[in-house]
Amino acid sequence: MNRTIILYGLSLAAMVTILKLIEYKYFVRQLSLEFYLALVATLFAGLGVWAGKKLTYKKVIRVSGDFKLDESMLERLGISRREHEVLELIASGLSNQEIADRLFVSLNTVKTHSSNLFLKLDVKRRTQAVQKGKELGLIP
Amino acid sequence: MNRTIILYGLSLAAMVTILKLIEYKYFVRQLSLEFYLALVATLFAGLGVWAGKKLTYKKVIRVSGDFKLDESMLERLGISRREHEVLELIASGLSNQEIADRLFVSLNTVKTHSSNLFLKLDVKRRTQAVQKGKELGLIP
DNA sequence: ACTTGAATCATCCTTTCGGGTGAAGGATTA
DNA sequence: TAATCCTTCACCCGAAAGGATGATTCAAGT
Numbered sequence: 363m364n365r366t367i368i369l370y371g372l373s374l375a376a377m378v379t380i381l382k383l384i385e386y387k388y389f390v391r392q393l394s395l396e397f398y399l400a401l402v403a404t405l406f407a408g409l410g411v412w413a414g415k416k417l418t419y420k421k422v423i424r425v426s427g428d429f430k431l432d433e434s435m436l437e438r439l440g441i442s443r444r445e446h447e448v449l450e451l452i453a454s455g456l457s458n459q460e461i462a463d464r465l466f467v468s469l470n471t472v473k474t475h476s477s478n479l480f481l482k483l484d485v486k487r488r489t490q491a492v493q494k495g496k497e498l499g500l501i502p
Numbered sequence: 503m504n505r506t507i508i509l510y511g512l513s514l515a516a517m518v519t520i521l522k523l524i525e526y527k528y529f530v531r532q533l534s535l536e537f538y539l540a541l542v543a544t545l546f547a548g549l550g551v552w553a554g555k556k557l558t559y560k561k562v563i564r565v566s567g568d569f570k571l572d573e574s575m576l577e578r579l580g581i582s583r584r585e586h587e588v589l590e591l592i593a594s595g596l597s598n599q600e601i602a603d604r605l606f607v608s609l610n611t612v613k614t615h616s617s618n619l620f621l622k623l624d625v626k627r628r629t630q631a632v633q634k635g636k637e638l639g640l641i642p
Numbered sequence: 643a644c645t646t647g648a649a650t651c652a653t654c655c656t657t658t659c660g661g662g663t664g665a666a667g668g669a670t671t672a
Numbered sequence: 673t674a675a676t677c678c679t680t681c682a683c684c685c686g687a688a689a690g691g692a693t694g695a696t697t698c699a700a701g702t
Contacts, residue, residue: 406543442678455630457658470681477660487688488659489629490595582648597688610651617690627658628689 432499439482439498446500448475453492453501572639579622579638586640588615593632593641 436446451461462472476488485491495501576586591601602612616628623638625631635641
């Protein structure tokens with residue numbers, strides 16, 4: 363971080379110095395203002411891209427949270443909205459009773475949904491359902 | 503993407519135009535070359551940072567495929583090798599009995615390990631353990 | 643030699659899961 | 673209207689999971 367800023371400042375200083383040297387050695391009148399501007403603009407734009415990536419890399423790499431539900435997969439497996447809802451809550455680590463409380467239905471209902479879900483996902487346990495659900499793009 | 507590039511080019515053109523206007527209106531001799539360079543460098547560096555983030559955001563966001571075990575977290579929570587092993591197998595959707603068979607130990611042993619694991623992770627269920635394990639970087 | 647921690651296994655007990663089955667009420671569709 | 677699907681709930685039963693506690697073995701340090 364600090365090293366990046368220091369390098370950035372040094373680059374700017376070096377750039378100005380080099381241009382000054384060129385100016386005195388080869389007669390500045392041959393080089394137009396536009397040339398300088400374009401040169402500096404290009405170089406520093408590139409430098410900006412590089413510095414920006416360095417500075418924001420860690421933040422960006424930790425995001426990676428774009429989940430897109432595969433609805434065609436839900437249809438293919440015949441999983442209903444309610445069953446998918448139960449799957450999400452199972453994946454979040456809730457017990458059947460907690461899921462029942464959250465959905466305002468009875469424990470039996472949740473058990474029915476989860477049982478049907480396991481049949482459709484062809485799994486035997488909720489942990490497997492979570493795994494398979496993630497593989498199939500049904501949950502994040 | 504295209505819009506970004508167009509904006510970028512327009513910004514450059516506008517910048518040069520504005521500077522030219524300033525030059526003709528207020529006599530360029532009062533403004534040093536260094537001033538122009540610093541101004542342009544700063545502006546385009548910032549522009550570069552912005553453009554860089556725009557252009558590389560989606561690429562970077564798709565990385566996130568390499569898992570690195572956070573061993574310091576294991577130590578901090580006092581999770582032993584065997585417990586971590588059990589956690590991995592739990593996360594893969596196996597039952598305690600299947601874990602016992604795979605590790606060539608008794609069911610009771612697996613239950614002991616998982617119980618201790620849940621205490622250290624401060625969870626009540628295996629599904630929660632999987633969730634928390636992923637959050638803490640203990641499992642992929 | 644003594645302590646400590648990990649790994650192993652046990653027993654007892656309660657809670658949670660999951661399978662099987664049936665059934666009633668609503669919405670959609672043939 | 674009849675057929676079908678979704679949602680809801682119930683009861684029974686066996687399997688799995690989890691809590692509490694204690695014990696043994698073994699290796700690593702102190």
